Amino acid sequence: MTEDQVKQIVIDIINEIAPDEDTSGIKSEVNLRDQMDLDSMDFLDIVMELRKQHNIEVPEEDYPQLASLDSCAAYLTPKFNA
């Protein structure tokens, strides 16, 4: 799985958990919370959907790795390919 595919997976999850947000112009390098109205519960939703849909576990100490799409891709791609 490529980093771009992983980014798309994260965007799909965000579309599901934050349906009022427009993710079309999302900037990969910018923190998600700086460009969208996401709170800590939303990030827990992202973690839950990664677990449910893709059997990917994100331990609490790694939550900061989900800050931006780029950091998500860097952190999650090896897990998807493991």
Place this chain on the structure above:
Amino acid sequence: MVTLPAYFMHQSRIVITGLGLTSPNGNSLEEYRKNLLDGVAGIQMIDMRYMGKVPAGVCSFDPKKHQTRKELRVGTRAGSIAIYAAREAIENSGLDFENYDKSRIGVYVGTTEHGNVETENEVYNISKFDYDTRFWTHHHNPRTVANNPAGEITINMGITGPHYTIGAACAAGNAGLVQALQMLRLGEVDLALAGGVSESIQSFGIFAGFKSQGALGTHESDVNKTSRPFDKTRNGIVVSEGGAIYVLERLEDAQARGANIIAEIVGYCINSDASDYVLPNPERQAECMKKALKVAKMKPEDVDIVNTHATSTPMGDIQECKAIKEIFGHSPTTYVNNTKSFIGHAMGAAGALELAGNLPSFEDNIIHPTINVEELDEECAMPNLVINEPLKVDAVKVILNNSFGMLGINSALIVKKFED
């Protein structure tokens, strides 16, 4: 003898200045009232997890009218119903809400139960993951705390005054209004959003519990005849969702802002049977109505409409009729009706919603009937029971609204047409 401080003795008059609702047969007071006068019930068959088809009252309001899609995803159905009714109530009240001090508003929402729906959903969810609790949602606790529906109103509307729910089984709608009245009289708040809500139709446990108890209603051919209080063939409750939230204010405040005053709450009582978990107690119910009359400084003859709690169970309806006959049996001008025959039993919303359906009688002097009575049970026969067809009278000035619940909680609320 205990001497109360003067402010406890000062009984401010408390008035209704706004109302919002959703019921299985109407998403506004106008639509709801029209259907009550036209004999239009709102019951349908729904799929219930583990049980198959069951009759239920379902509301069709548009939740997106007052909530974002994210709020709807995170919140509860009870919260959504509460928000819809509260927003509509504020709009109806004509209050300049934007500029009103939100810290002086209290939110008091009656609920029969809360959390069953959300917990059942999560147990079902983790059953798909071999009961691995890592898949249990972090939304569970904020969804299931008992204050949830009231709290969702405050978040949606930016209200920073007190909020909580009043758990009072199926007397909760009235209990929410009583709580608000008391808080206004104590000066704790200047305006209250109060009433009751229910999301119970999403809980199989509520239906299965009534079924095990032999109290879940059925009808062989017409779902809209399932809820039939006082009919000889009645066989149980139809569970419904819904909500009614009122704007309540002290009279002087309402007049100062030039509010349209819909009615005044003049009497109330909440008491307990102290006798059984489920079976009602007509002696205590009668005491409850008598005490409410005493608070209102009224005689039975002063009451024009008694809106019954009767839920269409064989025993419960008879017990309430006994209590009503004891007090109103000799009052030629008191009429008796029932709203559950149209909308089923909206549980925590029942008292507030049923009162709402009768408030327009102050304007049109028409009493909506109890419908679906094909053969009146002689044990429920009462003078002036308004059956199947609406009744026009000379004047309706006072309504007594009964709501009773499990564990033996009784409530009677007396509402009067406003006269300065």
